[in-house]
Amino acid sequence: MIRLLFFAQMRTLCGATERAVAATPGLTGELLWNDLESEFPALGALKVSVRLAVNGEFAPQHTPLRDGDEVVFITPVSGG
Numbered sequence: 001m002i003r004l005l006f007f008a009q010m011r012t013l014c015g016a017t018e019r020a021v022a023a024t025p026g027l028t029g030e031l032l033w034n035d036l037e038s039e040f041p042a043l044g045a046l047k048v049s050v051r052l053a054v055n056g057e058f059a060p061q062h063t064p065l066r067d068g069d070e071v072v073f074i075t076p077v078s079g080g
Helices: 010-014 029-039 042-047
Strands: 001-007 018-021 053-056 057-059 068-075
Touching: 010 042, 029 042, 029 053, 029 068
Parallel strands: 001 068
Antiparallel strands: 001 018, 053 057, 053 068
């Protein structure tokens, strides 16, 4: 399983702090995002500015995801 964590806007739009996702063959950050956006269409507004982190490291959207990974989509933050 992949542990998907939600923070800030993602937590609000998805209504959860985390979720377990099956580590299917060929799953990438981009495909995972597309699945989430299908379930939560409001995420579409964030797509151009979100960054992927896998196991605490920034990663390209095409990064393959594996069993045991921890994934976070990092959204822009504001404030000071």
